[in-house]
Amino acid sequence: GSIMGWFPDWMSALYWLVWGIAFIFVMALVFFFFSFIANIFSSPFNSLLSVKVEEHLTSSAPVSQVTIWQVVPRAVGREISKLLYVLPRLTLLVLITIVPGVNIVSPLLWLMFGAWMMTLQYADYGADNNDVSFRALKERLQRRRFQAVLFGMPAYLLLTIPGVNLVLMPIGVAGGTRFWVEQLKH
Template identity: 55%
Template sequence: MNGIDCFIEGFKLVRKPGLRRYIIVPTVINIFVLVLLITVSVSQFDYWVDGLMGILPEWMSFLSWLIKLLAVLIVAFLLFYLFTIIANIIASPFNALLSIKVEEHLVGKIPASTTSIWLIIPRAFAREISKLVYFLPRLAGLLLVSIVPLVNTAAPVLWLLFGAWMMAIQYTDYAADNNEIGFSDLRRGLGRSRLQTVLFGTPVYLLLAIPLANLILLPVAVAGGTVFWVNNLRGKILKPVSGESCP
């Protein structure tokens, strides 16, 4: 199953009665986080713009409309990433549970390492920190590339590829962690299937940027990422137990 099909399958799975209840809490968390971020951004927007205008010389005041436009784009960009980061950290234990149930639905059994909810919660939070440590330096590097003349002409393509890669890591990692697969092992596994990884991550990345759609997309991405894990990664990374073969 290719990456796009895995993502589409995620939409189908979250509508199943046995899985639907596992998306309620993550969706409520997503709504709360998004409303909070939008409220803060709207209330502080004029202050941020005034701060930017204060940096410019007075003779450049005619560029105020451009500054406001850039500020809107920057705030929208930061909202996208902050929403994704914060929502995933807070909802990580619930996303892990959803991934467990999706994998159980697909292969007929739950990962052996997920027998206790009390083990899932701290492990899920720790894993999100690992992803942040991996993500933030690369994000900073890409931001620098984006402001370098000439080099920044490639920035849109680099942002798309980077976003797709990070979304694939983010949403296949729940299943990998549930199966006690190390973060570096997951990245290597995804690297061996780069095309399918990008095909899965690209629609997630693009749709997450759409307001309101991103509220329901995160559970869909978790389900789709688990489908991707089962069909494209599980048999390559997970070691069979007692002679069993992985589908």
């Protein structure tokens, strides 16, 4: 039969625990992979939306040295930077989630991390339109951690509601651009 035939009966619970953890990890990876792909395809449109929102808020368009031919490669590069930022933190959260005792703080950490990532994702469009690097954006957000988490929390929670999550991206881009203009630009 199966590999479980090699182990004592009392280890069957461990089998289901490992499968559960693996399932959660794979689902998180699938979610982030599809989000990554969606963000790459929508990035040029989101950048344009962000420019228009910033122009509306400040009465002037952001000044960028990026040409139309650089938009897609730059967007892909920024999305890869975000992915490289997320993966080690995601792995650490999964490990915290599976360690007994420590995992009691796991739900709060997931909530805070999700809120932080929503702010990072949506404020990045305003930063990118103003030629601010991803690293500089992270530094600015770290100086305003509390405001960043407060901005990202509703977006993260709305992401879990079917239907609402489909219209969240343009609303998030507009809100992230406003957050950029009001909290991070200067």
